[in-house]
Amino acid sequence: MYIGLDLGTSGLKAILINEAQEIVAxxxxxxxxxxxxxxxSEQSPESWLAACDAVMGELGAKADLSGVAGIGLSGQMHGATLLDKDxxxxxxxxxxxxTRSHKEAAALDADPRFRAVTGNIVFPGFTAPKLAWVKNNEPEIFDRVAKVLLPKDYLRLYLTGNYVGEMSDSAGTAWFDTGARDWSDELLAATDLSRDHMPELVEGSEASGQLRAELAGKWGVPASCVIAGGGGDNAASAIGVGVVKAGQAFVSLGTSGVLFAANDGYQPDAGTAVHTFCHSLPDTWHQMGVILAATDALNWYGRFVGKGAAELTGALGGLQAPSKTRFLPYLGGERTPLNDAxxxxxxxxLEHATDTAAGTRAVLEGVTFAIKxxxxxxxxxxxxxxxxxxxxGGSNSDYWCEAIATALDCPVDLPVAGDFGGAFGAARLGQMAATGGGVELAAxxxxxxxxxxNTDxxxxxxxGFARYKDAQRAIKGLT
Incomplete structure (x- = not known):
């Protein structure tokens, strides 16, 4: 059996699967x-360890963990966890x-080496500008930094005692040579750090160490249990839904929206707000477009009209042509392709004929065109x-999915009911690390x-997309 741990911002989720990848607990x-x-926006790393103990205890109360051979890790990306020499x-x-490090991010992004080496714009959310902010504002802390770990890799330190990261998460730090799948000594030096401050690297499907004996005994897990490299949250989710080869992609209609595509090679465009990162499997990469408000935009509209998202979308009937009313879903800024906070x-x-249904369609169309x-x-x-x-959650609306299929001229598949998120993908990576398996375990x-x-x-x-772009250009001129 195999466990996946997904360390999110709002919680830590654990899934136990069997050899057939059926969810046991x-x-x-x-x-x-x-x-x-x-x-x-800050979080206590110690709370992650307490949450890990809690979920492992809960799994142990629901199932026998004595057969667990591998644990995989997934987690929120970019977070700066700073440790001293002890x-x-x-x-x-x-x-x-x-977003406190927006000035530091702009300064790093102005250095052409960062885009050239990482393949990405330096965003304020990335890890490197956070350390630059600490150096500028908390120099006494910066001087004591011995290791910088991403959130899930601090959890790994607790599990194994090893300083280890993996490629997909590390690619989001702005210190990573994404094409070479390795730390960039040049970029680390540009922020007054070195390779010694970074963890060692493994691929997401490789073992990063074994579970510490103390924890194995506490949780009833074999001491031989290996901890997989794992992946950043979206890369691990891609393993969970089987998006691992060029031509495969998924769209996530959650609070935010993600368009994630797997690549067989490294093909960055550092001049856009497209993320180009390593994938969790060897010699694969992925690209991501991110919009900051997807179902969040629909829920926002629902609060105005006093109706829930399911009620709003369920009342629409069949797909209609885009309405005259246009909605730009930039409630809190936008990432791809605008890069504008x-x-x-x-x-x-808006007109007299704009009723609740027309407003709902406009919101769905606006998010759809942002995905386009x-x-x-x-x-x-x-x-x-x-x-x-x-x-x-947004994929429960056939209307929305048909709008996306029509706008992108691409079939949209809806999976059978189940959990295919980061924790499930992490469990699959744990299975790969324990068995030596690979892409065949990510169906x-x-x-x-x-x-x-809808060809009609x-x-x-x-x-409708052309009108959306016109409105986008007009509002860009006002910001």
Whole structure:
């Protein structure tokens, strides 16, 4: 059996699977984060360890863990966990959604070496600018830093006693040579750090160490249990849904929206807000477009009209041509392709005939066109998407999925009911590390149904996207 641990911002989730990858048991432990100042977002690394003990205890109460051979890790990316020479945590972890280091990020991004080596824009959420901020604002802490670990890799230190990271998560630090799959000594030096401050590296499907004997005895897990390298949250989710080869992709309609495509080679476009990172399997990479408000935008609209998301989408009937009313879903800025934290959303073209249903369609269309923006950004780098797997709460709306299929001219597959997220992908990586298996252990889930593009509305959605881009250009001129 195999365990996947997914360390998210709001909680740690654990899944236990058997050899056939059937879920045997699940457990969750909540986490909280603090926002002591505007733009700050921090979390206590010690709370992750307590959450790990809690979920492992809960799994052990539900199932016999004596046959667990591997544990895989998934987690929130980019967080800066700072340790001194005695492994003492020096300050709360600065999380992925913390924007305090925007000035430091801009300064690093102005150095052409960072985009050239990493293949990515340096975003404020990445790890390197966080350390630059600490150096500028907390120099006494910076001087004591012995190791910088990403969140799941601090959890790994607890599990194994080893300082180890893996490629997919490390690629989001802005210190990584993404093509070479290794730390960049040049970029580390540019932030007054060195390779000694970083963990060793393994591939996500490789073993990073064995479970510490103390924990094995405490949890009833064999001491021979290996801990896989694992993956960043989206890369691990991709392992969970079987998106591991070029041409495969998934769209996640959660609070935010993610368009994730696997690549067989490294093909960055550092001039855009497309993320180009290593995947969790050897010699594979992935690209990601991210929009910051997907179902979050629909829930926001629902609060105005006093209806829930399911009620709003369930009342729409069949797919219609995009309405005159346009919605730009930039409620808290936008990542791909705009890279603009200051831009804000708007409704355009409101009229007397705009009722609740028309507003709902406009919101769904706005998010759909933002995803098409991501698809076009990925296509500009040569990434091809032949079909999409839809996951997340928004995928429960056939209307929304048909809109995406039509706008992107791409079939959308809906998987059978089940959990195919980061914890499941991490468990699969744990199985790979324990057995020596590879991509064959990352099969796609069975498809419940496929939603094809509505060819009768292809031209209408093309026109709708053009109107969306017009509105986007107009609002960009105001920010």
């Amino acid at each position: 699940e457990a969750n432990a909540p986490l909280t984060n603090e926002r002591p100042h505007d733009g700050w 492994d003492k945590v020096l300050r709360p972890c600065i999380l992925w959604n913390d 200051a831009i804000r959303g708007s409704f355009v073209g 923006d991501c698809a076009e950004a990925l296509a500009a780098t040569g990434t091809r998407i032949e079909r999409l797997l839809a996951v997340g 796609s889930p069975k498809t419940e149904k496929t939603i094809d593009p 509305l292809t031209a209408a959605f093309s026109d």
